[in-house]
Amino acid sequence: MKLNKFTLLGLLCVFFISCENSNNDNGSNEEQEIIELPTPNKPYSIVDTGVTDYYSNDALISKPSTSNSFYGQDASYTGNQPSYTNNNNGTITDNVTGLMWEQDMGEKISFTEAFTKAANSNLGGYTDWRVPTLKELYSLILFTGNVKGEVAIDLFIDTNYFYQELGDTSIGDREIDAQTWSSTAYVSTTMNSDETIFGVNFIDGRIKGYPKYKAGSTTANTMYFRMVRGNTTYGTNNFVDNGDGTISDLATGLMWQKADDGISRDWEASLLYAEDLTLANKSDWRLPNAKELQSIVDYTRSPKTTNSPAIDPLFECTEITDPEGNTGNYPFYWTGTSHLDGANPYATGVYIAFGEGQGIMNGVLMDVHGAGCQRSDPKSGDKEDYPQYFGPQGDVRYVYNYVRCVRNIE
Structure with missing residues (x-):
């Protein structure tokens, strides 16, 4: 077939579009390089807290001897020291647990919306995303964080790999008002018989239960969620x-x-x-x-x-x-x-x-x-x-x- 300049131009456009799609984080499995997840040494391998400093009751101290x-x-x-791989497609692999994580949580959403988001996501070319259990989510916490009152100094998550929002102080939130919910519902209730979902606060380094609905209403509270996939036995x-x-x-x-x-x-x-x-x-x-x-x-x-x-x-x-x-x-x-x-x-x-x-x-x-x-x-x-x-x-x-x-x- 004889190719004129317009045909060549069209073929070049198809080539570049194909290349772009192959690098698209939301592409299908056929278009993406599928990254194999590591196999943990134990199905529930616990990641270390990252702490290397020593403390007394009220001070930083040098390393104490056994006596x-x-x-x-x-x-x-x-x-097991923290170890992550940035897959450069919006996902982060934890090399200790064998879990793959969403790098950027996006906006706050309701508990129900989080499950819908996970069910419909093909981030990185994968369709088996889920809302993490509390034990899965807590695997990401690092106790190298530091908070003074309501002000974050260092976050309790590795910000070299994960995007972690702070509370929006321009609308009256505190910096610590950026909690991440899990899929783990509390079997009892908190506060005034509130239906409660457990979450991790990576700003101030705590686990607590958060009301599923706004006080005295059926309006859903919104929180951050970070999707996960892989190692479905983690936390068991x-x-x-x-x-x-x-x-x-x-x-x-x-x-x-x-x-x-x-x-x-x-x-x-x-x-x-x-x-x-x-x-x-x-x-x-x-x-x-x-x-x-x-x-x-x-x-x-x-x-x-x-x-x-x-x-x-x-x-x-x-x-x-x-x-x-x-x-x-x-x-x-x-x-x-x-x-x-x-x-x-x-x-x-x-x-x-x-x-x-x-x-x-x-x-x-x-x-x-x-x-x-x-x-x-x-x-x-x-x-x-x-x-x-x-x-x-x-x-x-x-x-x-x-x-x-x-x-x-x-």
């Missing part, structure tokens, strides 16, 4: 009772102390207890970091709905009374992770609540954050001065919290 106070905190132990535990006071999780490769010892401690004493523990002929126990401890929360349980703590019934938790003397609640448990927040960013430590995340609002003690929330308490104080109440939702602060130790399975 010194504050040994055994988060930075004393190195886990595989517990085995070893019959010697320990429980192994074959999914994470961690062994746990089956029962706490019924004693509440401040942070420094909790570190010491864990380092000195000998159980089942093992002496390499430690205080878990925040992400390790959150891995054993059972979000299908709560004191009000199952009359149990938010943990598998294989474990044993001390029952406590709340500040009003009511029975049937369960403790906060310390982690070895510091939470850099407040005027003195070194003075608080992360805990996971296996009972209700209570606070006082309008003079009423209630579950404001949900069983399985992650907050922080001052590391030290006079036991007789607690509980106290802090912040706009009157968070209960105990300071003397409980301990459940962990070690790596050989």
Whole structure:
């Protein structure tokens, strides 16, 4: 066939359009290079918190030796270090968990709209996107973040790979009002019997439950959502009772102390207890970091709905009374992770609540954050001065919290 200049021009246009489509993030699988996801060492491989600094009760300190106070905190132990790959198509692969993430969440949307978005998305050429569970979403948190009051200094997510919005202060939001919802609904309710969805705040480094609807209405609240795909077994535990006071999780490769010892401690004493523990002929126990401890929360349980703590019934938790003397609640448990927040960013430590995340609002003690929330308490104080109440939702602060130790399975 004889080609004139117009035919050649047309062919060149087709060529360039084809090239453009092959690089389009929203192209089909046939047009995209499909990126293989890594296989994690364990189906529920936990990403380390990223913490490398050491802290006392109120200061940054040099690395303590094994015989010194504050040994055994988060930075004393190195886990699966965070590792990501930018696929240059709007997606980020987590090389530890085998999960692929949406890089930019876009605008705030409702809970229902998030599932519609995931079902209809072909981001990166994939059609198996989903709204992440809370455990999947929490895999992205890094405790190298730092917040002072309502102002973010460093975010609790790797901003070299992920776009993370701040709250829009021009419309009256605080910078920390940029929470990311998960697909995990709270089995109980918070506040004034509000239907509640768990989310992670990557601005201030916390888990809490957020009302699904605006107060007193059927209007849906809107939040940020970050889609995920791959490794559908992530976040599923595989517990085995070893019959010697320990429980192994074959999914994470961690062994746990089956029962706490019924004693509440401040942070420094909790570190010491864990380092000195000998159980089942093992002496390499430690205080878990925040992400390790959150891995054993059972979000299908709560004191009000199952009359149990938010943990598998294989474990044993001390029952406590709340500040009003009511029975049937369960403790906060310390982690070895510091939470850099407040005027003195070194003075608080992360805990996971296996009972209700209570606070006082309008003079009423209630579950404001949900069983399985992650907050922080001052590391030290006079036991007789607690509980106290802090912040706009009157968070209960105990300071003397409980301990459940962990070690790596050989």
